[in-house]
Amino acid sequence: MARAQKGISAYSLFIGSFLSNTGISFIWPLTTIYMHDYLGKSLTVAGLVLFINSLFTMLGTNIGGYLYDNWSHYYTVLIGTILVTLSSAMLIFNHQWPNYAFWLILLGFGNGLIVTAVNSFATMVEGKSPSYVYNVLYFMSNLGLVVGTLMVGFLLHLGISIVFGAATVLYVILLLIVLVAYRGHEQESNIARNYTGGGEYLERASLVRIMTLLALLAIIWIFYEQWQSNIATYMVANHFTVKDYSYMWTVNAILIVLIQPIMTYFDAFLLRHINMRLYVGFFLIGASFLILPFAQHTYAFFVASMALLTIGEIACLPAVATFVNMLAPDSQKGKFQGMVAGAGALGRAIGPFFGAVIIDYATYDKLFLISTIVIWLGTLIFLVINQRLRVKK
Structure with missing residues (x-):
């Protein structure tokens, strides 16, 4: 892949981080309450689902890193965004046991891809140091978690489907931003770099x-x-x-x-x-x-x-x-x-x-x-x- 001529916009990364974290905060914090109070599952089962969700998030972060380096920056974040959008949309209509757990775990995997891709894109922002970008990304991610958690308090009494629907709307907006603002920002992949003998090694x-x-x-x-x-x-x-x-x-x-x-x-x-x-x-x-x-x-x-x-x-x-x-x-x-x-x-x-x-x-x-x-x-x-x-x- 050819090196992109222009770095990615910092604002697209910041907004993307905000939307992603707001969306996940609509869904993830409700897991224990929803599974125990609505689905009638034990706290142990709820804890197990959260544990598996975290493991799949970790799997997503590592696979995302490999795909980002060796395949495509853009398509890595695009796949992650499609997965979280699909998962949250399915939760609107399909949130009974055990389907709820499946979509939640898939959501965690997609979120792992997004987090890695966004953090990696931070090194490609023009005119800003990576440390500055990481500071703002941290701020935006926390702001998203606060806003999402606050909005859940207002929406939950309207029904769980409304909460999942709100998350889906945010992810659709994120998907549109990714399609428009993240496309074309690629660097030469490791596969091409290693093929030409230009691979780098960490001391x-x-x-x-x-x-x-x-x-x-x-x-x-x-x-x-x-x-x-x-x-x-x-x-x-x-x-x-x-x-x-x-x-x-x-x-x-x-x-x-x-x-x-x-x-x-x-x-x-x-x-x-x-x-x-x-x-x-x-x-x-x-x-x-x-x-x-x-x-x-x-x-x-x-x-x-x-x-x-x-x-x-x-x-x-x-x-x-x-x-x-x-x-x-x-x-x-x-x-x-x-x-x-x-x-x-x-x-x-x-x-x-x-x-x-x-x-x-x-x-x-x-x-x-x-x-x-x-x-x-x-x-x-x-x-x-x-x-x-x-x-x-």
């Missing part, structure tokens, strides 16, 4: 740095996911309401909306200090769990924990994609961005079950303490390996 030191960071990212998501699963139960057990818990995500959203644009403004400075940005962000996420054992009867402590968690994630999570992009060769951008998304999906898949096991055999306090220790230990290991291999390089 061993860079590969070790990337893989250590991705292992830490998966760990971060294992414990971050506790906020989306077991901490809700912890709050209710301590006589807080579900509404009190939902306000935690309002805090999360407000902080992201307020702080992320500031981070983006100082993108050049943060890019020069990307390693420190990662270390500080991971440290703050670990520190946030230390507050929770003291929050049993004090709502302000839950707010403080969520605030620290959010500031930490704003600092480090968008920087992971930037760090990996800086080290990955051009011919393997899709592969490694797929691995970034896959590491997150793996952590989200393991998180609820892992936390439940710790709680069953120990206590919530032990879970929170383990969270801090493991995150800080992982951060220290990454710091040592990263600094040593940076110097050698």
